[in-house]
Amino acid sequence: MAQSSKRPRFESWGRYPILQADLKLLNWTGDFPLPNPPATRLLPVGAGRSYGDVCLLEDGMLLQTLGMDRLLAFDPATGVLRCEAGVTLAEILDFAVPRGFFLPVTPGTKYVTVGGAIANDIHGKNHHVAGTFGHHLLRFELVRSDGTHLLCSPIENQQWFSATIGGMGLTGLITWAEVRLRPIVSRSIDYQGDKFVGIDEFLALSQSAKAEYTVAWIDCISTGRNFARGIFMQGEHAKEPGKLKKSGQPWLTFPFDLPAVALNRFTMSAFNMAYYHKQIPKQKTAKVDYEPFFYPLDSVLHWNRMYGKNGLLQFQNVLPHEGGREGMVEILKAITRSGLASFLAVIKFFGDVPSVGMMSFPKPGIMLALDFPIRPEVSFDLLDRLAQITLECGGRMYSAKDARMTAEQYQTFYPQWREFERYIDPSFDSAFWQRVTGRRPLDE
Amino acid sequence: MSKAKIPTNVLALGATSAIAEATLRLFAVRGARFFLVARNPDKLNAVAGDLLTRGAAGVATHVMDLDDTSAHPVMLAAAAENLGTIELALLAHGVLGDQQEAEASYPAAEAVLGTNFMAPVSLITWLANYFEASRQGTLAVISSVAGDRGRKSNYVYGASKGALSIFLDGVRNRIDRSGVHVLTIKPGFVATPMTAHLPQNALFATPSNVADGILKAVEKRKDVVYVPAFWAIIMLILRTIPRSIFKKLNV
Numbered sequence: 001m002a003q004s005s006k007r008p009r010f011e012s013w014g015r016y017p018i019l020q021a022d023l024k025l026l027n028w029t030g031d032f033p034l035p036n037p038p039a040t041r042l043l044p045v046g047a048g049r050s051y052g053d054v055c056l057l058e059d060g061m062l063l064q065t066l067g068m069d070r071l072l073a074f075d076p077a078t079g080v081l082r083c084e085a086g087v088t089l090a091e092i093l094d095f096a097v098p099r100g101f102f103l104p105v106t107p108g109t110k111y112v113t114v115g116g117a118i119a120n121d122i123h124g125k126n127h128h129v130a131g132t133f134g135h136h137l138l139r140f141e142l143v144r145s146d147g148t149h150l151l152c153s154p155i156e157n158q159q160w161f162s163a164t165i166g167g168m169g170l171t172g173l174i175t176w177a178e179v180r181l182r183p184i185v186s187r188s189i190d191y192q193g194d195k196f197v198g199i200d201e202f203l204a205l206s207q208s209a210k211a212e213y214t215v216a217w218i219d220c221i222s223t224g225r226n227f228a229r230g231i232f233m234q235g236e237h238a239k240e241p242g243k244l245k246k247s248g249q250p251w252l253t254f255p256f257d258l259p260a261v262a263l264n265r266f267t268m269s270a271f272n273m274a275y276y277h278k279q280i281p282k283q284k285t286a287k288v289d290y291e292p293f294f295y296p297l298d299s300v301l302h303w304n305r306m307y308g309k310n311g312l313l314q315f316q317n318v319l320p321h322e323g324g325r326e327g328m329v330e331i332l333k334a335i336t337r338s339g340l341a342s343f344l345a346v347i348k349f350f351g352d353v354p355s356v357g358m359m360s361f362p363k364p365g366i367m368l369a370l371d372f373p374i375r376p377e378v379s380f381d382l383l384d385r386l387a388q389i390t391l392e393c394g395g396r397m398y399s400a401k402d403a404r405m406t407a408e409q410y411q412t413f414y415p416q417w418r419e420f421e422r423y424i425d426p427s428f429d430s431a432f433w434q435r436v437t438g439r440r441p442l443d444e
Numbered sequence: 445m446s447k448a449k450i451p452t453n454v455l456a457l458g459a460t461s462a463i464a465e466a467t468l469r470l471f472a473v474r475g476a477r478f479f480l481v482a483r484n485p486d487k488l489n490a491v492a493g494d495l496l497t498r499g500a501a502g503v504a505t506h507v508m509d510l511d512d513t514s515a516h517p518v519m520l521a522a523a524a525e526n527l528g529t530i531e532l533a534l535l536a537h538g539v540l541g542d543q544q545e546a547e548a549s550y551p552a553a554e555a556v557l558g559t560n561f562m563a564p565v566s567l568i569t570w571l572a573n574y575f576e577a578s579r580q581g582t583l584a585v586i587s588s589v590a591g592d593r594g595r596k597s598n599y600v601y602g603a604s605k606g607a608l609s610i611f612l613d614g615v616r617n618r619i620d621r622s623g624v625h626v627l628t629i630k631p632g633f634v635a636t637p638m639t640a641h642l643p644q645n646a647l648f649a650t651p652s653n654v655a656d657g658i659l660k661a662v663e664k665r666k667d668v669v670y671v672p673a674f675w676a677i678i679m680l681i682l683r684t685i686p687r688s689i690f691k692k693l694n695v
Binding site for chain 2: 067071
């Protein structure tokens with residue numbers, strides 16, 4: 001069969017930057033190493049749901065794993081699922097929920113692959129009790145471009161296990177993995193929402209929260225007495241048996257790119273006001289389905305089109321508890337001053353469990369995630385300012401959500417990058433890695 | 445038409461093809477038992493593991509090159525013995541071939557015809573007699589819209605599939621009256637490893653779309669199914685164009 005030679009504009013979810021690459025579909029775990037490897041560098045990519053350039057490689061070849069979507073074994077006694085790396089979390093849920101199991105850790109979208117979840121060592125609303133995805137991995141297979149197969153676990157090839165979890169796909173191709181699912185008895189989540197105003201009320205709620213899942217939505221536009229208002233959301237899997245059927249398919253698709261002006265300070269201010277006042281009492285409890293609780297945006301396919309053709313920039317950081325409060329206030333003030341509105345701002349306490357991955361993002365402290373439509377003159381400056389505040393506070397930023405960190409910033413956030421570099425597959429590279437090692441300049 | 449019971453004993457020939465795999469998953473979640481045949485043992489094991497995990501009641505595998513027609517009777521007898529009764533046979537192996545190569549050399553054309561037509565004829569001959577004798581069964585065979593009219597861009601592949609469709613028409617005419625369901629499946633463009641080198645466009649369907657169409661056609665005991673269904677209209681138009689015009693088109 002002739003090899004793929006098209007050069008698609010492969011977009012990450014943030015649609016910035018857009019870089020040309022060849023796309024090679026891997027359908028079987030044995031498809032790699034390639035029989036006729038190209039002269040260019042390689043990078044595995046799953047569903048392409050990371051936001052910046054961590055899944056991109058200009059003039060390289062992307063190895064897309066979505067065809068490696070087989071479930072290889074499941075033990076209902078232990079909840080251990082073995083599957084190929086291109087299986088998405090949505091496919092795992094379709095399989096597991098009717099059998100009374102759930103993902104041990106899930107991000108805000110279920111349309112990511114298992115390989116991507118490992119490569120970015122994803123976290124979720126239960127980080128404070130469950131750690132990251134890496135904590136629930138029993139083992140996985142890593143295939144290097146020289147044909148070496150490494151079985152990696154906390155006891156076998158331990159250093160490769162650690163380098164690959166959060167290793168941004170650079171250490172080799174993950175072909176399959178074993179992950180331990182957690183039991184549930186119902187699709188339902190027992191939910192509680194508490195409105196707060198100001199960062200101190202958020203901190204108090206975070207410290208007293210008992211639930212397995214906690215996260216807060218925060219308004220980054222309002223100033224004055226509404227500054228840093230939000231809703232603190234807690235949830236637990238329902239303890240009484242309920243429905244366990246699989247989810248329906250989303251039927252809404254965002255049909256076209258909105259013009260860039262559509263999301264502006266006024267529309268987002270209106271959205272934030274509506275969202276805040278959607279809940280009328282100070283505290284509300286309800287039984288909700290897991291889909292809207294974990295994946296509110298997944299019900300609209302291609303929601304990134306809402307940000308128009310220019311795409312969106314994400315910012316996600318964590319600041320240590322020590323000085324974190326002041327740092328977050330400074331960040332929120334910088335955002336309101338910039339006049340750039342963030343639509344989906346989320347703030348949460350990370351737990352103290354040390355990550356398994358050498359390059360994992362989470363560490364103890366306060367985590368903030370934001371997104372902005374791209375207006376180069378303003379948003380690039382603002383992101384740089386936010387990165388500087390993060391740096392001064394001793395925090396760090398998340399590679400899977402970044403398109404703008406400088407090499408200097410990254411290397412301060414992740415001083416272990418030199419050690420990690422030794423584990424990178426000699427044939428692999430990424431646009432992100434080129435940028436944070438100073439080999440690719442940022443566009444102005 | 446009333447819905448038939450979904451077959452639970454399934455023989456899959458070319459079980460590692462993307463369309464076959466997607467279709468078999470739909471039967472696996474319904475608890476089917478499988479006898480899977482394909483050439484590559486590693487791929488076959490991966491598919492078997494997947495079907496078992498998804499809920500198959502049992503999976504047996506048989507590694508062989510289906511071009512080797514002399515080995516068909518032994519394999520088919522083993523399948524019948526393993527499954528007890530074959531209730532559904534899905535023929536899904538095939539090659540796209542390289543049209544230019546096949547234009548230039550007869551051996552290349554012969555290879556396409558051998559895999560896409562002669563091997564199925566051997567399998568269908570055995571299976572038609574088996575089903576006719578047991579007065580039950582569904583024979584589902586993947587042909588192609590390309591077999592509806594010869595086009596300069598792929599007429600060797602098209603001829604192999606067109607011949608297969610005609611052969612199936614005849615077999616149906618013979619054994620339908622014995623209670624055997626013969627289903628000719630005509631997929632349009634499907635995004636599979638077989639077509640990965642072609643530029644993809646809006647007409648491309650996913651293997652899982654196609655699988656849904658196949659399952660429905662089995663349930664409804666259809667004779668011929670275009671998947672996705674809009675291909676029935678496209679092919680109707682394509683077949684209706686007068687030959688005097690068609691021969692000048694670049695299709």
